[in-house]
Amino acid sequence: MKGVVFNLLEEAVVREFGPDVWDDLLLRADLSGAYTSLGNYDDEEILALVEAASAALNLPRAEVLRWFGRRAMPILKERYGAFFERHASSKSFVLSVNSIIHPEVRKLYAGASCPFFHFREDAAGAVSMDYDSSRRMCDLAHGFVEGAADLFEETVDVSHAACMNHGDAKCVMEIRWAR
Amino acid sequence: MGALNERKAPAPPEDTVAELNLRLLKLEHRFQRERAARLHAEAIAEKGLRDLYERQQQLVLLETIATVANQSRSVEETLRVAVRAVCDHTGWSYGNAYRLATAGPPRLTPADVWYAADPDRLAPFIALNQQAEFVAGQGLPGRVLGSGRAAWIADVAEDDNFPRADAARACGLHAAFAFPVLVGHDVLGVLEFFHREPVSPDEQLLGVVGQIGTQLGRVVERRRAEDKLMHDASHDPLTGLPNRLLFVDRLERAVAAHRRRSELGFAVLFIDLDRFKLVNDSMGHAAGDDLLVQIAGRFGRVVSEARGADAAPLVATLARLGGDEFTVLLEDVGGEAAAIELAEALQETLRRPFQIEGQDIFTSASFGVASCAAGYAGADEIMRDADLAMYRAKAEGRARIEVFDQSLLADAKRRLATETDLRNAVRNKEFILHYQPIFALDGERLVGFEALIRWRRADGEIAPPSDFIGIAEETGLIVFIGQWVMQEAFATLAAWRSAYPEAGPVTMSVNVSPRQFHQPDFVGQVMAAVRSSGVDPSAVRLEITESVTIQDARRTKSILDELRAQGVRVSIDDFGTGYSSLSYLQQLSFDTLKIDRSFVTALKGAGGEEIVRTILDLARSLEMDVVAEGAETAAHVEQLREMGCGFAQGYFFARPLEREAAAALLAAASTPDPGAD
Structure with a gap:
């Protein structure tokens, strides 16, 4: 998955819930969180973040x-x-x-x-x-x-x-x- | 430690909290700065990547076009690839090419090369462009033609110089750009492209398509150079007509077509100008070339205006094979009738004189016709036969049209056989000489002989010179034969002089052919024969026809002067039958003039005597001896003597005699005449 998607997700989460929530998601998903829009990252990482958000917000994936x-x-x-x-x-x-x-x-x-x-x-x-x-x-x-x-x-x-x-x-x- | 653990941590002092808050704030600012810098760096990198990608795509585009430009020999194919590649690269909907019109006013016309990813939707616009023409400045292509530079229209609907705006809008096209196919500064074509959306000018893209235009220009230029090379290799540079190579190629195709479909008939015309060499020799090669160009022009008009039986233009190729030889291939004709009709028209067009260097020059041509009727297998056969027919026309008196028939081929075969026999005859020494006595008319004294060649063929038949001298001259065998004649005749004279000293000084005349005369060492050959025989050079008479003298007057004069300096005498033979110019006669100091037998035969007729008298007067004023040929009757002899002719030969005195009979005549002359005492 392209880094830009992680950046968008971070931006969306930060805008709506603040930067701490994003940090919490990263901690829950056990990810470093250093994403650049130009990078390419494992699809598993976005799925883990979505899972983490699903659990934290108590919402379906x-x-x-x-x-x-x-x-x-x-x-x-x-x-x-x-x-x-x-x-x-x-x-x-x-x-x-x-x-x-x-x-x-x-x-x-x-x-x-x-x-x-x-x-x-x-x-x-x-x-x-x-x-x-x-x-x-x-x-x-x-x-x-x-x-x-x-x-x-x-x-x-x-x-x-x-x-x-x-x-x-x-x-x-x-x-x-x-x- | 436990006590320590239980104690509450002391609250940090107020100033420390403020300090921490400040540090946190600073860290957040630092984080924001870093984040902004990262986003900025990413944006810069994205732009760099995007530019790099586009640059690479442009290179791929240029490479695609460069590859086809280098490999393809067809301008059209290269244009087609270029139009498609530019559409693929830009994602634009439609590309179309125009070429500069080759005839008429300078304008762009459709090159019939276009590409559209979805042609159905654009059909009305595509159809319109297939008919469109643009002069410089008119519309998008015309603007490019006028400026020689690429042009961009962000939205054709809002452009005031886009006549096709309605049709473009109807097909949903908005942005457009066009660029020239350039060779140097010349616009040879224009490519235009259209897009569904309005797009503002993209300078980078315009730069790339500019390079494409230059590459396409190189293809056009190379193609032109190739076409020129091909044209030069297949055309005669002087007249611009197809040359032998192209003619034979077309003829081969006509032969093949006829074999496939027998109703596709063809005919070939061989044309040889009569006496063209005379113009070249007397007026120079520039004049000769001028004449050929003018003739090619007249022939070209006649051929292009020629119509077949159905009044449709004939499919005809006029070519120049070289020298003064032209050919015409008529395709899709029934047989030789069309060729004969065309030959007559060509002959007719030569009747008016040509203006060469201010002079009126008249010429005619001999025509040979061969047609597919004979069932040819190849071009060489039909060319041979048309050539044979042309030679027959020439031999039959020029300015004629002859159609090939099998008898011509039989003749040619006979000639070939004769040539072979003649070669053997030279090797086997099958020639003999007959000697015709020449008499002085004052007292009818024997003064000499003319050696005349005969060919005693293997079957014993004696062939006269008319049967073989022509072929000997053509093949060059005449040089060997002529040499043998001189050796044999001079040796005979030497033998007779020692055998019959009392017979007095007699001369020996031998005939010299033009080819023999123009041998580089002709004088040396004559003198070698004279020396080896031991005869006095002054007893030798070389008889030269007028045709020898007109070929190269200066050289002829130097040869004659050299011979005379060695003591050999020279006669002009068959006087009055060629094209003698009196000035030659004066320059080329001959010793003896021989009046052609036709004038002697005609002595009795109207004006016959005057002609002979005129020749005699001429000879007298040039101080030449005169020998009349063909003196057959006593009346001839009497008349000639009365007019003051010095010498004569002919049946009245004696036929050409075999060596022994001639010797007997000498022996008789040696015996003192009893009556003279």
Whole structure:
């Protein structure tokens, strides 16, 4: 997992709960916590942090990930504003993830293994998003979508039609924007 | 220790708490500073990584294009790869190439090279561009053509010099850039690219595509150089017409096409200018070249205007094989009729004179035609046959058109056989000499002989010179034959003089062919033959035809002067039948002039006498002796004598005689005439 994700998580936790909570999470997860955005760290570390947060906050893991995704979005916008500027809606932003955002990620991290999201848009404007990753972080993606909707001041509903965490071969999320 | 443990730790003094708080604050500030520095460092590093990545991608792009530019021989293929590679690199939706029009006003026209990741969505815009043309300054491509520099439009919808804005907007295209394909400062083409979003100018990208434009320019330049080399290798530099190489190549293809599909007929025309050498020799090579260029121009027009039976233009290749030889290949024709018709048109176009160095020059050409009807297997056969037909045209009196038929080939084979026989004849010494006496007309004294060659063939048949001298001259065998004639004739004369001293001084005339005369050591060969025979050089007469004298007057004069300095005498043979110029006659001081038999035969006819009298007057004023040939009757002899002609030979006196018969004549002349006493 890229260091920038750890940085985002730290930032989100510090903003909402203060720096001590982040230190506590690191202690619980038994991690050093020295993350630079340019670094690449073991996937286990992010999972351990999510577990620690889940235990500390008494929230399911999925909830933690969704919370994190949602809170990370404004921080991302502060750091990488250009990706947001060219979009008028969260939908077009979400749809640009494969063609714009992930190529940009690869510029920084040669060989980065970004998940590929397969999008299908129906006549009503709803988008079905396939997610297939060994990290099984569909809830993070879910949170990102919600966070994006917040940024564009839109309301969105995300439901998991299929989920790897529930034994499906891949995740399928149905995303509906409120009119 | 226990007591100590139980005691409460004393509260830190107030000032210490403040101190700790201050330290904590400082540490937090230090932490914030470090964090800010880390974020800044990361941002710098990210930018560096992003730039490095983009630079690498640009290098990959340049390398992709450099590779195809170095490997591909096709400009189009290189453009295609470049357009695709730039789209892939930038992620832009559509790229399109224009080339500079090769004809008409300078403008860009579609190169029929484009790429779109999703062509269906852009179909109307793509279709529009396949028809678009831009002059300098007009629209995006025209701007690049005018300035020779890359140009960028952030959003074509807001640009006031983008005529295709409506179509672009309809297809959802906004940003655009274009760059030139450059050779030096010349724009040879323009590549343009379009993107779905508005994008502000990217100077780095413009720099990269500028380099691509230069690379593409090198490909175009190299291709041009290759084309020029190919053109030069396959075309005649003087006339710009296809040369032999290209002609034979096309002919081979025509032969192959005809074999595949027999309805694809073809015909070949061989053209040889008549007496072109005369222009070259008398006016110089520059004049000759000028004439060839003008002829090529006239032929070219005729060929391009030629129409087939269906009034469609003929598929024709006019080529110059070299020298004054031209050829035409007609493809997709039924047979030789089209070729004959074209030959007539070509002949017609030569009727008007050519202006060469201010002079009117008339020329004609001989045409040989061969067609696919004979079922050829290769170009060499058909060229041989068209050539044979052309030679027949030439032999039949020039300015003619001859169509090849099998008898021509038979003739050629016969000639080849004769040539082989002739070589053997030289080796086996199958030649003999006959001697025709020459008489002085005052008293009909025998004054000499003309040695005339005969070929006694293996079957015993005696062949006259007309059967073999032409071939001997062509093959160069004449040099050996001529040498033998001199040796044999001079030796015979020497033998006769010692056998019949009383017969008085008789001369021996031998004929010298042009080829023999122009041997580098001709004088040496003559003198060697004279010396080895032991005859007096002054008894020797070398007979030279007019055609010898016109080839190189200066050299001819120096050879004649040298011979005469050695005491050998020289006659001009067949006078009046060639193209003698009187000035040559004056410069080239001959001793004797021989009037051609045709004038003697025509003595009785209208004006016949005047001609002979004129020749005699001419000879007298140039102080030359005159021998009339072909004196067949007493009337001829009487008339010639009356006009003051000194000498004659012909059937009236004697036919050419075998050596023994000639000797007998000498013997008779040695015996004192009883009547003279």
